[in-house]
Amino acid sequence: VMSIWVKIETPTLLSKFLESMSKNNQISEIEMDRIGKYKLKKPITFEVFYDKGVWTIENKKYNIVGCGDTIEEALKEVEEDFEVLVEEIVNEDDANLHESALMVKRELKGIIEEG
DSSP: OOEEEEOOSSSSHHHHHHHHHTTTEEEEEEEEEEEEEEEEEEEEEEEEEETTTTEEEEEETEEEEEEEHHHHHHHHHHHHHHHIIIIIIIIIIGGOHHHHHHHHHHHHHHOOOOO
């Protein structure tokens, strides 16, 4: 099992790459520098699992999880989870956030590229 950093521009190519590598037990982590519409200054690391026909892509630090019967479904859920995280924490007024959420907000604001 190894970790790998992948820079693949299209979700379809990424999906095919992950499916090939994971089913052969050659990958357990990926770093993503783009999640959905968000370009990141610094990649976020995700664990990748394939178990009993279900793909799971997970980042425990930010509590982002995507699951599905296909890699595409799991990646789509990761994108949706990340978008919710941005909407509910990064775009929220500081006065409405707990200190732990403020720490996540500061970290994410530092890695999400503007525009």
